Amino acid sequence: MRSERSVALLHSYLSDREGRDRPDRLSRVGILSAAELYRHGAIDKICITVEPQLSNPQVRRLKILLNNPPEEDIVVDAKTVTTGEEIRTFRKLAEENKWNSLITIGNHAHLPRIKREIKKTFKNDGVEARSSREILSRYPRYSSILSETEDWPEQRSLALQERILKLPILGSLVLKMAPHLSRLKVSLQTWGFRQIENKKF
Numbered sequence: 001m002r003s004e005r006s007v008a009l010l011h012s013y014l015s016d017r018e019g020r021d022r023p024d025r026l027s028r029v030g031i032l033s034a035a036e037l038y039r040h041g042a043i044d045k046i047c048i049t050v051e052p053q054l055s056n057p058q059v060r061r062l063k064i065l066l067n068n069p070p071e072e073d074i075v076v077d078a079k080t081v082t083t084g085e086e087i088r089t090f091r092k093l094a095e096e097n098k099w100n101s102l103i104t105i106g107n108h109a110h111l112p113r114i115k116r117e118i119k120k121t122f123k124n125d126g127v128e129a130r131s132s133r134e135i136l137s138r139y140p141r142y143s144s145i146l147s148e149t150e151d152w153p154e155q156r157s158l159a160l161q162e163r164i165l166k167l168p169i170l171g172s173l174v175l176k177m178a179p180h181l182s183r184l185k186v187s188l189q190t191w192g193f194r195q196i197e198n199k200k201f
Contacts, residue, residue, distance in 0.1 A: 006128075007075070007099045008043045009090040010034045011083065011106035011114060012050040012058060013158065014190050017197065022057050026107050026154050029145065031058060033105050033132035035065040036139060038073070043103065047075040049089040082178045083110070087117040103128040105135065109159045153197035161193075 013026040023031065037043045046062060048055045055078040062074055077093060080086045087104070094102055102122075106114045108131035118127045133149065136142040149155050165171040 005041065006037075006043045006101040006103050007045040007047055007094065007097075008034055008037060009047045009049070009086060009102070009104040010058070011086060011104060011110065012048065012054045013107065013154070014193065015054065015057065017154070017190075017194060023054070023061060024154050025149075025152055026158060027054075027058060028061065029136065029149065030105055030107065030132045031061050031065065032142070033130075033135040035062060036135060037105075038066060038069070045073050045075055045099075047077075047090060047093060049077045049080045049086045049093075051081055052078045082175075083113055084117050084121075084175075087114070087121045091121050102126075103130055105130055105132055107131065107155075107158060108133045109155065109162050113162060113165065154193070157193040157197055 010030055012023070013030070014024045016022045016024050022028070034043070034046045038046060048058055050058075055076055059074060059076060063069070066073075075093065075097075077089055080089050090102070090104070093099070104114055104118065104127065106129065111129055111131050114129045118129055133146055136146060165174060
């Protein structure tokens with residue numbers, strides 16, 4: 001039996017833009033990253049906290065990639081819709097389960113905001129934030145995927161979102177409103193990203 005290693009929070013993005021019942025490409029890259037860390041013994045558990053519309057397809061994909069790992073190795077508390085909520089729920093789960101070594105996995109464009117939320121929630125208590133790109137760059141078989149990601153419409157949309165959220169007034173307003181919109185937030189974000197990706201703006 002493996003000794004306990006890190007528990008990883010897998011940050012979630014949106015659903016497939018073409019309407020298929022699967023995560024979007026940014027989420028799928030994150031899932032690949034978490035799966036590689038798990039396979040290589042760097043983490044013992046993968047934690048997902050987003051609401052079921054997003055978490056269910058991610059869990060299914062993880063189980064396929066990892067050939068149905070033990071149920072306790074994929075921890076799901078499906079209720080959040082924002083990055084801050086993901087981090088706070090992760091802290092609550094860590095305290096309840098006495099997890100001592102924690103990492104988070106997210107898209108590189110999202111990582112600065114993830115780190116800010118970790119600092120607010122954990123008070124710099126040793127939580128490591130890693131990008132899926134950095135993790136997968138260690139494996140040559142992913143080089144073609146990684147070389148394409150910056151050209152993906154989903155990546156450009158996320159990068160634009162993160163730039164907007166850095167704006168002093170507008171960004172703060174959006175971040176304050178998002179938790180109160182619940183599932184509507186996911187629908188609005190998906191709609192907005194589609195407009196950007198279809199070049200309607």
